[in-house]
Amino acid sequence: MILRLDMASDVPIYQQIRNQIVLGIGTGALAPGESLPTVRQLAESTGVNSMTVNKAYALLKSEGYILIDRRNGAKVRPQPSDGVPGPELLHRLELLAAEAAAQGISRETFLSACRGAAEKMRAKGGN
Amino acid sequence: MILRLDMASDVPIYQQIRNQIVLGIGTGALAPGESLPTVRQLAESTGVNSMTVNKAYALLKSEGYILIDRRNGAKVRPQPSDGVPGPELLHRLELLAAEAAAQGISRETFLSACRGAAEKMRAKGGN
């Protein structure tokens, strides 16, 4: 799991870390139950402060993406429960759709992009 | 066009203004060529500083969503050119798909949500 952090980005570093780990989980690059690097390891390898990494881990934990047992460090949450998209995700999806529409992107082109994104994700169960 | 601003949100006010106008354009609530309120009017009606509104308008202008002629104020850009989703939009779409997948949301459920969002947008041309 290699993280690419852009220090010049307007996206906060802890958010970049969080996003890339979520991408890793979503695509299957990070398997359920797999161990993440320790806070200090990741801080060392990326040249970022420990507390910044800790903030990303705390966020991932609060969002339910990872589990933490005191000693063994962080692990990808095994067997995430099935469910429906939450309101926050739906809201962001709607904004994306609106941006596409306002840019003159056709409905079908947008949905094609959605399918393209979905197909990059790990297949799970019968889906 | 009524804006709902959440002062307690972590999303900057100028971003909330920008997002809701983009949503308005995308859904068709704001028609191409339609005039937006003046900077000072919108600042007055929302109780927000003029420069904050101006920042939102400048952003919308730089993104190509609105046009501004010096005297008549801001208007929704007429006839946005057709095209394909840009890399920034694709990246955000991919992150959304990853979050859904990592939450155990099936591919089909995610795509169903995508269709739901797309159907809220204005139909244009043959799409």
Add this chain to the structure above:
DNA sequence: TTATTTGTATTATATTATATCATACAAACA
């Protein structure tokens, strides 16, 4: 037990982003 490593909490500091406020200006129009 002791020692080490884990995530995490604490406090301080520096930098940047955000928002407000008070003005001011050029351009366009009546």
Add this chain to the structure above:
DNA sequence: TGTTTGTATGATATAATATAATACAAATAA
């Protein structure tokens, strides 16, 4: 000539972000 438009400027206050230096409880290995 006025008036209104978007916009620029500078000052200020607050919050978010990142780094830094420690420290602590819990869990593991020695």
